Amino acid sequence: MFIPSILRRVRRKHLGVLAAILWLAMAAGAAVGRDGGQQNQQGQQQNQQPCPAQGGQNGQNGQNGQQTQTQQNGQAQPNPNCNQQPAPLFGGSMNIKKSSQSTDSAALGFNGVDPNGQVQQAFLNAQPTPQSQAKAQAMATYRPAAADLTAFEQAGGLTPGAPPATAGATTPTTH
Amino acid sequence: MRTAKAICVTMLALAACLPAGAQWGSKLSQLGDKLNKGKQVKDNYTPWTPEQEEQVGQASAARLINIFGLFENKDMVRYVNLVGNTVAAQAPRPVPYKFGILNTEVITALSLPGGYVFITRGALANMTSEAELAGTLAHEIAHVDQRHLEKEIRSQNSMKMIQNEVSQFTSGQLQQLAGASLNTALTQHFSRDKESDADRLGVSFAQKAGYQSSGLRLFLTFLNSAPKTPDTQRQLSLWGSTHPPFPERIASLQTEEAKLPAGGQLLDTRFTQYVNTGAWVVKQ
Numbered sequence: 001m002f003i004p005s006i007l008r009r010v011r012r013k014h015l016g017v018l019a020a021i022l023w024l025a026m027a028a029g030a031a032v033g034r035d036g037g038q039q040n041q042q043g044q045q046q047n048q049q050p051c052p053a054q055g056g057q058n059g060q061n062g063q064n065g066q067q068t069q070t071q072q073n074g075q076a077q078p079n080p081n082c083n084q085q086p087a088p089l090f091g092g093s094m095n096i097k098k099s100s101q102s103t104d105s106a107a108l109g110f111n112g113v114d115p116n117g118q119v120q121q122a123f124l125n126a127q128p129t130p131q132s133q134a135k136a137q138a139m140a141t142y143r144p145a146a147a148d149l150t151a152f153e154q155a156g157g158l159t160p161g162a163p164p165a166t167a168g169a170t171t172p173t174t175h
Numbered sequence: 176m177r178t179a180k181a182i183c184v185t186m187l188a189l190a191a192c193l194p195a196g197a198q199w200g201s202k203l204s205q206l207g208d209k210l211n212k213g214k215q216v217k218d219n220y221t222p223w224t225p226e227q228e229e230q231v232g233q234a235s236a237a238r239l240i241n242i243f244g245l246f247e248n249k250d251m252v253r254y255v256n257l258v259g260n261t262v263a264a265q266a267p268r269p270v271p272y273k274f275g276i277l278n279t280e281v282i283t284a285l286s287l288p289g290g291y292v293f294i295t296r297g298a299l300a301n302m303t304s305e306a307e308l309a310g311t312l313a314h315e316i317a318h319v320d321q322r323h324l325e326k327e328i329r330s331q332n333s334m335k336m337i338q339n340e341v342s343q344f345t346s347g348q349l350q351q352l353a354g355a356s357l358n359t360a361l362t363q364h365f366s367r368d369k370e371s372d373a374d375r376l377g378v379s380f381a382q383k384a385g386y387q388s389s390g391l392r393l394f395l396t397f398l399n400s401a402p403k404t405p406d407t408q409r410q411l412s413l414w415g416s417t418h419p420p421f422p423e424r425i426a427s428l429q430t431e432e433a434k435l436p437a438g439g440q441l442l443d444t445r446f447t448q449y450v451n452t453g454a455w456v457v458k459q
Contacts, residue, residue: 110409111279112242117412119242119361125354128237135245136237139273139291140229144256152257156305156442158385159265 223288223325229271230344231325232289234353235360236275239285239293244278246296251276254449255312258305259292262313265383266320266376274312282398283414285360286315288325297410299450302394305442306381310390314377321376323369328355363417370419371427378431387439392428395421 112123153160223231252275259274272290282297292315294308302308318324344352374391382388399421401407418424
């Protein structure tokens with residue numbers, strides 16, 4: 001009742017201005033809603049609190065990692081799945097191994113990976129050599145023999161699956 | 176007086192319209208998301224033929240081997256292929272899978288179209304059981320099974336011109352696709368949805384094959400607790416830049432494992448026999 005009575009008194013020339021203001025208000029509200037929706041989606045994705053690294057594998061780093069995570073995610077809910085983690089796989093300190101002492105290390109190293117661990121663009125863009133192409137072709141034709149696979153699965157107490165395609169298969173030498 | 180009334184009306188109108196506008200904007204945003212998803216589905220409607228997949232996969236594999244080199248010890252290659260094919264038999268899409276070992280210290284695993292699945296020597300050196308290897312390969316098999324890389328490439332603007340109206344790509348198209356495949360596999364994240372799918376399906380494939388479903392999680396847990404030295408960071412950066420963070424995956428894998436029956440083989444002794452003794456000695 002109040003608003004229509006006011007509207008009747010407002011001059012026609014003011015109605016245009018009023019409409020423009022209303023439209024702007026709707027647009028501003030829409031922008032706020034869009035941002036809010038995106039933030040909600042991000043919030044939902046980030047709300048899963050990751051489980052801390054299991055202790056025991058790496059005494060010092062494991063503990064530090066847990067403390068840092070707790071500090072950073074102080075307000076996050078703990079993940080109930082963390083309670084289902086089994087006992088640590090390894091005891092004592094852990095070091096990432098290198099295979100550089102292998103007897104078969106003909107060209108071992110980081111090969112095309114920069115100190116930051118990323119593949120260098122020049123390597124990504126390089127055309128493969130005929131040797132690399134031949135190796136990819138050889139890889140495509142290699143397939144374990146069906147009997148070999150069945151024996152392997154049985155020896156490991158695994159579920160027998162469908163035998164792989166045997167066309168062009170090569171049976172590698174065994175131990 | 177009239178001015179005051181006009182201001183009053185304006186303020187009331189603003190107060191009334193802001194919440195309505197906010198709701199409208201939120202719905203617009205949701206509608207936009209749905210349209211985007213619909214577009215992605217449409218883009219992925221026609222998959223590559225098996226021949227095209229093989230063509231792109233082999234050309235990309237050649238580029239990958241060109242970068243890292245291939246570890247060609249027959250016993251090790253045979254072992255990885257046996258484990259990989261055991262798991263791959265549980266994947267629904269028939270793909271001629273082939274498994275290779277990349278000759279690098281970098282710790283990662285990746286897959287290319289056509290069933291080309293690679294694991295690095297750095298990764299193998301840090302595993303302790305066949306279940307861990309099976310779980311890692313199973314994740315990559317799931318990416319191939321679901322055509323994740325193909326979908327990713329086909330959604331890239333530069334690749335949209337290449338359609339599969341022909342049974343085989345031209346040499347130029349093939350090189351373009353191979354380059355895009357390798358770039359995507361080595362430098363980009365799959366979406367969270369695709370990674371979650373691969374983790375969920377991978378755990379299922381490994382479990383159905385008879386392995387403990389915890390294999391991949393145990394390996395990731397081990398890597399997650401690695402010391403933060405420059406060497407270690409260099410070894411793990413590639414994995415980190417192409418997959419979601421370890422803690423996130425460990426938590427989601429745990430959830431998936433809880434849905435599956437317990438049991439299965441770990442086969443740590445057999446893994447040690449093949450990987451840590453005999454043909455390939457890995458020492459610290």
